[in-house]
Amino acid sequence: MAALGLIAQHPRSSGYDLLKIFERSLANVWPATQSQLYGELSRLTDQGLIEVSATGPRGRKEYLATETGRTALRDWLTEEAAEPSRHPLMLKVFLLSELGRSGAADYLAGMAAGVAEYLEGLQRLEESLDWSDSLDDRLGRIVLEWGKRTCRMQIEWATWAQDELSKP
């Protein structure tokens, strides 16, 4: 669905193009590998959700979403509920007792530092991109803002958590 959605947003992209979009825009939200992507493109084509609209040099294939594909995309967006996702970081926090009180606190401090660094990366990314006010770009900015808010929330929370741990 991620691939289908990107093709709908960026018609006439090749697998290679899509891969770069994944890396640039979706790396923090939905990482995907080259191998997987090419496999998905074949499958989507077989299912009639996308089609090869043109071929270029070096075996390049450009894709378009079919009407069936767009319908499937809209259905997925509206009908299917988002599955619960896993949170590797919180799993670790949950299991920190093995490190003892001070070890757990250290971990949280390190985490806050890591998140702060990550946040800086997001801010740099935001500045480096120049956004239009197309719907696509607005949504991109909206997702990026979610990332920034998540980071800030996490930093505050980690501070609070260290405090909780140091109590009585």
Add this chain to the structure above:
Amino acid sequence: MAALGLIAQHPRSSGYDLLKIFERSLANVWPATQSQLYGELSRLTDQGLIEVSATGPRGRKEYLATETGRTALRDWLTEEAAEPSRHPLMLKVFLLSELGRSGAADYLAGMAAGVAEYLEGLQRLEESLDWSDSLDDRLGRIVLEWGKRTCRMQIEWATWAQDELSKP
């Protein structure tokens, strides 16, 4: 590692016991299925990270973490960086342009409502549990607090995002 960590926290648990811990305490953070868990327990045993400490009625097997296992757990907690996780919800938001401006705004509104409901569930969960001030329980509360803060952040963000969409 989740299974190993839980065994370290709750010695002498069976697969069945662990499964209930996954459902009660980790459902929102690290969902796991019965099939997977039993497989992992065999594998962890083979690797010498856990061991069967006793057997009970109905083929019940109780597990303990070995010293090797605890070391592996501590190493994982401290050394390995947390992998980037996927965010199915944000993927959808990123691809909402297929639904048009109003459709996207509707989606965000629905999402905020869904998250609010989820938050209520967390709050009920928090009240229903009675916490000790052991390190384990503290960490549990800390993770739950993270869940609540995440929900609140997301609700505010969704409101802000709808505003962004309705602009010029």
Add this chain to the structure above:
DNA sequence: TTCCGCATGTAATGGGTTACATGATTAG
């Protein structure tokens, strides 16, 4: 004695990553 909960496992299938493998264009 019957039902519910405890308790464990396997098989089929699909999703995902890593590594391997290959080759065409183009810019310098």
Add this chain to the structure above:
DNA sequence: CTAATCATGTAACCCATTACATGCGGAA
């Protein structure tokens, strides 16, 4: 001519879910 980039694909392996399959023990 040579290196970087464009461009696609396959194979092996692991992780995960769904569904299937089985049976004991205790309480009413």
